[in-house]
Amino acid sequence: METISPIFLQILLAVPIIGGGAYYFAQARQLSVRGSRLEIGHFGLPDLFMGTALALYFGLSGLQILLKGDTAPELRVEHVRSNFGFMLVVLVAVLLFVSTRRIPLAKAFNLGLEDLAWVPLRSALALGTALPPIWGIGFLWERYLQNSNPEQALVALFRSSAESGDWSSVWLVVLSAFLQAPVVEEVLFRGYFYVTLKRYLGAFGAAFLVSALFAVCHGNVRVIPGLFILSICEIITLERFGSLWVCICMHACFNGLSLLLLYMESQGWLPH
Template identity: 35%
Template structure:
């Protein structure tokens, strides 16, 4: 019986009408959700200001430990004045936007002005802060008292309630209970090491990465690179890929899962009386595990019965080869992402819209919470996203568009799926780099490791700056 005369009236090999309709509806919903998410990201605060200020705080705290040319290179000519202006700009921006100023910033600016001899301006900020509540307000009220409490025990308790480490606690201690117990020398040495870690090491990686990239381009131009293995992937159709990404990743994962599972997780944590910041850590890892379940289940159903045709080409063995390919890809993409980010900053400034997880990591001093954030960023996200974007989407798109088209399309979808307009171009370059590793190595495992290394470096940088 020919396809035209089949009882269903559908040509042989054609997809069922319901499947086409479901794909079109999912695609339309995804485009609307993504467009709305990208626009909304512009209203989210950027973590960039916090990162710059944290680095300035380290520079001010580390300045006594630095000398000679190293001092100017790492700390700048006048880090204290630069920090004062940065905090003033942040406070003014918050007031203009109608937000309550960050009490840490108010107290830090008041302490800075006091150290510079501007007592009247300092007391005005302390009075504003003292009208509120919290450990910062308690410190402000103690500083405004005409005479400190004898013995200094209450003051020590006030200092202990502030976030651990860093400039704020050191300056508060010196203002309330000056003496060797403040540990200024030790804090300065630690800040110097932190400053080196977030300043020197990234530059070294950029230099090595630029050399690695130039070497790879030179070898390819001379035709001395190894042959590229065949691009293998699951035997899915373009319609399957649309259903997986639009229906599974976006509609089920990004829309329905937070709506249905989010309140259940929040209610359970409330019943268990889990407090912040551990509550946020458990919420992030639990919600991400739930988000993964729908798309991966859909992919498993699509691959059921396909045997070797559904192989995702992880190829974890030998592990050493995967690690080397991941490191090479990471080093090569670092200067490219940095260049694109710098150009975007010059042309556009800071559009905001950072991933909320970045701020959670930066401001958390709770080790179990950080462990939850780190597990999500370094383990779960690379495994899940690489399975979807480079394991399934790239090979399917590559069969239709060629290797370059598949790499570009998978990178573009990967970038848009993060719903951050300000990070769109850097994420696109990262996605293209991950796709290139998948194509050139023939190993999805190398992509997972490269993604994990990228997220791990970002996570480590945030922890070093925020601790």
């Protein structure tokens, strides 16, 4: 029986990667012609100052972890709990800061309920076309790094907990990655930082800065390209549909799928 040519396999794998990239490029071009459905008029200079302060904190914290490299401290369950609580406090602080100026939160953060029934379908389409470029670029980046950098701390905690049967830690990571992170990070990064910056820097500058910040603040070299691309895809999706719910659902499904694959790998159902 003849083996499949490696070149043929590479071409076969390149098709969905190129297709996903072409899809988002086409969406970005259409947005430049038809215009965006995203409302950006609710945030002003106070939000620019607040957003800049928070962005500097997140960016410097992530950069500090990146610079530590192999000496970065091991993530423990208590760290996940404290981070969970801290991020919720930040979210509440931002919402209170916005609401004290009598800005309607649902409109300001593009969280209207008008097209909520379409969110699952739209997020599935958006994530399905984003995954091939994310995974493809991530694979090439891993090849370039040659596994010289440790995996993300939360990933390592989930893997070790799943292998040892520590289900309380497993479910804590699932709760953090599948519920807390999508809601908090989307409201802050795409709903607040991006919408505020777009008013002053334009869509391109705001998208680049927010996506770079989003990738860096996770504090791991191995995930930077993938998270940058995910953020760009979410921003284009936000501009297209004008709903942050789609981005939240995309983010939750992305994290959920990643954890599912990690769990299957930890149980020996997938190759490491």
